[in-house]
Amino acid sequence: MAETTRSVHSQALHSTVVKKVLMALTGLVLIAFLLMHMFGNLKIFIGQEAYNHYAEWLKMDLLYPFLPKGWFIWIFRAVIAACLVIHVYCAAKLWAVSLHGRGSRYVKKKTRDQSLASKIMRWGGLTLLLLLIFHILMFTTGTITPGFTYALHDPYHMFLGAFSVWWVFAVYLIFMIVVCFHVRHGFWSAFTTLGANVGPTARIVLNVLAYFFAALIFVGFILPPFAVLIGLVP
Numbered sequence: 001m002a003e004t005t006r007s008v009h010s011q012a013l014h015s016t017v018v019k020k021v022l023m024a025l026t027g028l029v030l031i032a033f034l035l036m037h038m039f040g041n042l043k044i045f046i047g048q049e050a051y052n053h054y055a056e057w058l059k060m061d062l063l064y065p066f067l068p069k070g071w072f073i074w075i076f077r078a079v080i081a082a083c084l085v086i087h088v089y090c091a092a093k094l095w096a097v098s099l100h101g102r103g104s105r106y107v108k109k110k111t112r113d114q115s116l117a118s119k120i121m122r123w124g125g126l127t128l129l130l131l132l133i134f135h136i137l138m139f140t141t142g143t144i145t146p147g148f149t150y151a152l153h154d155p156y157h158m159f160l161g162a163f164s165v166w167w168v169f170a171v172y173l174i175f176m177i178v179v180c181f182h183v184r185h186g187f188w189s190a191f192t193t194l195g196a197n198v199g200p201t202a203r204i205v206l207n208v209l210a211y212f213f214a215a216l217i218f219v220g221f222i223l224p225p226f227a228v229l230i231g232l233v234p
């Protein structure tokens, strides 16, 4: 009986660790995607031709002729979507486990800081998901088109039109604040799960890097929309 209980307990622990590792790995891929997307957006400062050329190259020409024209973007979308689904699925499962375990004498009491951080990550993650759906409905499917006409197939015009509208900028400001908090804690948490948080020096390095990437992503993403809003992008 004791043997069976121990084995059930160790299985549960094992599956929690697997989910945490999967969350860490997919989270790091998503941060890499964010950095790439951010550098792409900054091309708006070079001008209409450079920005539209970049968007076209990404969608049609990347890895051509190793892949047929237009294939790369679909493989890329599939990888990002798979990472997102795995990340959200594991988060939801771990959330459910923590709700189920609440009050159990077998669950070690968390510190207040830990539970506040995980609360922010969970509700922040959910908010992020909703804002991401809004973002895709705007720029990828053209379902919500404030300030621009999607049918023109002109990414530069889309960008300028959208961020000339104040409330669109406000929504993206909130989006980026939530992203920034999520990346700050997520980066730290991912490397801790993967075993990099091994001592006081590693702890400081991880903290500095986490703040650096979160700040870089916030500034790099918000700069182009802000410049458009105040009329600095012609």
Ligand code: HEM
Pocket (backbone or CB within 6 Å): 034, 037, 041, 055, 073, 077, 132, 135, 136, 139, 140, 155, 159, 172, 175, 176, 179, 221, 222, 224, 225
């Ligand atoms: C100020 C912040 C952001 C701006 C201005 C922005 C802008 C854009 C634009 C213009 C596109 C369409 C590109 C095109 O069709 O040529 C796009 C696509 C996309 N963005 Fe963003 N983005 C921002 C933040 C984010 C964030 C934080 C995420 C993820 C959490 C994200 C995820 C995506 C995804 C998944 C796509 C679809 C890519 C595709 O169609 O394959 N974006 N973004």
